[in-house]
Amino acid sequence: MAYEVQGVVARGKGAPVTIETIVVPDPGPGEAVVDVQACGVCHTDLHYREGGINDDFPFLLGHEAAGVVSAVGEGVTNVAVGDYVILNWRAVCGQCRACLKGEPQYCFNTHNAAQKMTLQDGTELSPALGIGAFAEKTLVHSGQCTKVDPAAPPTAAGLLGCGVMAGVGAAMNTGAVQRGESVAVFGCGGVGDAAIAGARLAGASTIIAVDISDKKLEWAKGIGATHTVNSSETDPVEAIKALTGGFGVDVAIDAVGHPKVFEQAFYARDLAGRVVMVGVPTPDMTIELPAIEIFGRGGAIKSSWYGDCLPSRDFPMLIDLYLQGRFDLDAFVSETIGLGDVEAAFDKMHKGEVLRSVVLF
Numbered sequence: 001m002a003y004e005v006q007g008v009v010a011r012g013k014g015a016p017v018t019i020e021t022i023v024v025p026d027p028g029p030g031e032a033v034v035d036v037q038a039c040g041v042c043h044t045d046l047h048y049r050e051g052g053i054n055d056d057f058p059f060l061l062g063h064e065a066a067g068v069v070s071a072v073g074e075g076v077t078n079v080a081v082g083d084y085v086i087l088n089w090r091a092v093c094g095q096c097r098a099c100l101k102g103e104p105q106y107c108f109n110t111h112n113a114a115q116k117m118t119l120q121d122g123t124e125l126s127p128a129l130g131i132g133a134f135a136e137k138t139l140v141h142s143g144q145c146t147k148v149d150p151a152a153p154p155t156a157a158g159l160l161g162c163g164v165m166a167g168v169g170a171a172m173n174t175g176a177v178q179r180g181e182s183v184a185v186f187g188c189g190g191v192g193d194a195a196i197a198g199a200r201l202a203g204a205s206t207i208i209a210v211d212i213s214d215k216k217l218e219w220a221k222g223i224g225a226t227h228t229v230n231s232s233e234t235d236p237v238e239a240i241k242a243l244t245g246g247f248g249v250d251v252a253i254d255a256v257g258h259p260k261v262f263e264q265a266f267y268a269r270d271l272a273g274r275v276v277m278v279g280v281p282t283p284d285m286t287i288e289l290p291a292i293e294i295f296g297r298g299g300a301i302k303s304s305w306y307g308d309c310l311p312s313r314d315f316p317m318l319i320d321l322y323l324q325g326r327f328d329l330d331a332f333v334s335e336t337i338g339l340g341d342v343e344a345a346f347d348k349m350h351k352g353e354v355l356r357s358v359v360l361f
C-alpha cells in the first residue's frame with residue numbers, strides 16, 4: 001500500500017516551491033520508508049530550485065534530515081522499524097573501485113531507492129540528493145539510514161545529514177586540520193560555521209571567519225572563530241596574511257562556491273597549504289589562475305564532497321560529542337518552521353538572516 005503525504009516540490013527553474021501530495025511506495029528490497037521528524041534548509045536545496053544542479057524537475061526538496069524508520073523492505077538488516085536515524089547521501093556500495101581500495105568515503109556508486117516517489121498524477125519526482133525529506137515520509141535505500149542515539153533531538157541530529165557534516169568534514173577530513181594550525185573559512189553559513197567548529201575540534205589555534213555579513217561573522221565567533229574579516233570592506237587576503245605573520249593560513253576553505261571566493265582562498269594560504277572547495281559552483285563558472293602560482297605555492301587544492309565523510313563512522317561520533325556538550329549543534333538552528341515555510345526560509349537564507357531554518361514535523 002502506497003502512502004500519500006505532503007511534500008515540498010520545485011516544479012521548474014526559479015519557480016517558488018509548492019506543497020504537493022506525494023505518493024510514497026511501500027519499500028521494496030533494500031529500501032526503507034522513514035517518517036521524517038526534522039529537515040534543515042540547505043543552500044543546495046536552493047541550488048536545485050534554481051536549476052543550478054541539473055534539469056531533472058520536478059524535485060522533491062530536502063535532504064538534511066532525521067527521523068524514525070516506519071517500514072523496511074525485503075533483505076534489510078542494518079535498520080529496523082522504530083530505529084532513530086539520520087539520512088545520508090552516501091550509502092556506500094562496497095564494490096566500486098573506491099570501495100575496493102578501502103576508501104569508501106569516495107564511493108563512486110552510492111545507493112538510492114530503486115523505486116520512485118511520484119506526484120498523484122504519476123509524474124516521477126527527483127529527490128534532492130536522493131533523499132527528498134521535506135515530506136512527512138520519504139523512501140530511501142536502507143544504507144541511507146544511519147542509526148544514532150535517540151537522545152539527540154531531530155532538529156540537531158538532522159543537520160549532520162548534509163551541511164554540518166560537509167563543513168566539519170571539509171576541515172577535519174579533506175583539509176586534515178592539525179593541532180596548532182591556522183585556518184580561514186570563507187562563507188559563514190551552516191557549512192562554513194561547521195568548518196569552523198571542525199577546525200576547533202581538530203585543535204586549530206587560529207580560525208579566521210570571512211563573510212560579507214557582520215551578523216554572520218558575529219555568529220561565527222560564537223561557534224569558534226578567533227578572528228573575523230568582513231570581505232566586503234577589507235581585502236581578505238591581506239587581512240588573513242596580517243593575522244598570520246604575513247604568511248597566510250595552513251588551510252583555506254571556500255564554503256561559498258564562487259570563483260572569486262575560491263581565488264581569495266587560494267591566495268590566502270601559506271606555502272604548501274591546503275585549499276578546500278566545499279561550496280558548490282554552478283556549471284557555468286570557471287576559474288582562471290596563473291599556472292606558476294599553482295605550481296610555485298605547492299600544497300594541495302582539494303574539493304570536498306560531503307566532507308569526505310563515512311556516515312557510519314562520523315555521524316555516531318559527532319552525536320556523541322554533541323551529547324557530551326563538546327559540539328554545539330543547537331547553535332546552528334536559527335529557527336524551526338513548518339513545511340509551508342520553505343520558500344520564506346530560502347528568502348531568509350538569501351538575505352543572510354539565518355544559519356539554518358529547520359522544518360519540524
Ligand SMILES: NC(=O)c1ccc[n+]([C@@H]2O[C@H](COP(=O)([O-])OP(=O)(O)OC[C@H]3O[C@@H](n4cnc5c(N)ncnc54)[C@H](O)[C@@H]3O)[C@@H](O)[C@H]2O)c1
Pocket residue numbers: 041042043044047162163166186187188189190191192210211212213216231255256257258261277278279280281304305306307349350352354355
Ligand atoms: N560540498 C558539499 O558536500 C556541500 C554540502 C552542503 C552544501 N554545500 C554548499 O556549500 C555552500 C554553502 O552552503 P550553506 O548552506 O552554508 O549556505 P548559506 O547561504 O547559509 O551560507 C553562505 C554564506 O556565504 C556568505 N557569502 C556570500 N557571498 C560571499 C562572498 N563573496 N564572500 C564571503 N562570504 C560570502 C553568505 O553571507 C553566507 O553567510 C553552498 O554552495 C552549498 O551548496 C556543499
Ligand SMILES: [Zn+2]
Pocket residue numbers: 092093094095096097098099100104106107108109110
Ligand atoms: Zn562504492
Ligand SMILES: [Zn+2]
Pocket residue numbers: 042043044045063064162163
Ligand atoms: Zn545540503
